[in-house]
Amino acid sequence: MPPETTEAEFDALVARAGIPLTPAQRAGIHAAWGGIEAMQRLVRSPAPAPEAEPATTFSAEAGR
Numbered sequence: 001m002p003p004e005t006t007e008a009e010f011d012a013l014v015a016r017a018g019i020p021l022t023p024a025q026r027a028g029i030h031a032a033w034g035g036i037e038a039m040q041r042l043v044r045s046p047a048p049a050p051e052a053e054p055a056t057t058f059s060a061e062a063g064r
Contacts, residue, residue: 003033 003010010030014021021029 001034001038003030004037005030005033 005013007030010033011026014026014029
């Protein structure tokens with residue numbers, strides 16, 4: 001998945017973080033950056049409602 005962040009924006013993020021990267025490292029990380037952005041969206045989305053989760057119960061009684 002291609003990143004939504006432009007190369008210029010990515011360069012600014014890396015510079016702000018103070019991470020020294022070679023051109024090859026920068027190209028490799030930017031190529032994978034779209035997956036990172038997708039994971040960030042998943043983490044920042046609200047959790048599903050409790051009723052959306054399947055109920056799990058346990059009974060120690062035989063036959064239940």
